[in-house]
Amino acid sequence: MSTIAPAADLAARFPVHGDVQRRSDAARAEVLGRLSFGVDFTDHMARAIYTVGQGWHDRELVPYGPLRLTPATSVLHYGQEIFEGLKAYRHADGSIWTFRPEQNAARFNRSARRLAMPELPEEDFLGSIVALVSADREWVPDTEGATLYIRPFAFASEEFLGVRSAHEITYLVIGSPVGPYFRKGFKPVAIWVSTDYHRAGPGGTGAAKTAGNYAASLLPQDEACAQGCEQVCFLDGATNTLLEELGGMNVFVVDAEGSVRTPWLSGTILEGVTRSSVIQLLRDEGRTVTETQVPLADLLDDIRSGRVAELFACGTAAVVTPIGRLAGRDFDLTIGAGEPGPVTSGLYHHLTDIQYGRAADPYGWLYRLV
């Protein structure tokens, strides 16, 4: 069970400053009526600054809008940046909840350490989210499958061109009302396995949620799109044989007899909050779940022979997404019959039922924001 401070004790850490131009009910309704992923933003953003010698200061909630950065701002040159992604869910009674935010706070600080950035106290991470969602509560959709996606991030805002960790960091949280990450919703997607490019290598930043990992994924992601696939899948940089993760989500394999495996936390993949929740839910329904090496060659053999029944991706944005096709330079395989498999489907419903308050939450994963 979570032992974090209740929202009511945290919101005041980020007081409102500035004159917020709230959009009209009609303008908001227009946006909420045509949701896709990551294109619309709410009226506020939370902000704090870290300065070496002073620590975190100037925590505030301000109007959402452009930043003033000079061309010499360090992040624009060296990419010292970290981010998180979590969601706010509206329950049937109108209350608004998020999912395991303390896990995101902890990962944010693991990413901060790897990127030589200051850690943010958990109360500030949570307090900034509580303040933002509370001020922009009307932006949390009430339609099936829709949420308010919350994006906390921090970057080197010092005006300086030397290569060292910045002396000034800006922390921001923005909110974006979203529908499903994949346009077609809960339908199988196609994955392209890249053998030419890697996302991360031993000792690199693969386990951190940092902009550079995603920048490195864009060219192979374009290659995946050119092959008619929605996402790229990376292999490990050391041997180019083991599945790691997709461009923006973790990957799972369901064997025909119902056991499940997923690439282990090798130090080069992201430790997903959805990944760990999925492992727990599957184990608690009695399945064997193994975090292990997943060699591509074995996986292809197992799909061809029918030993693998389902593949799925998962992440905060992707939730649980069935994979119906796995393609690469010399293979192109179909998994399932164009519909989500029963394990993937059951898991999707179990997880989202907890998140939207339709099922019991025996794990204490939900955290009330409003």
Ligand code: COI
């Ligand atoms: C998330 O699932 O929250 C992610 O960060 C993936 C992607 C949108 C970058």
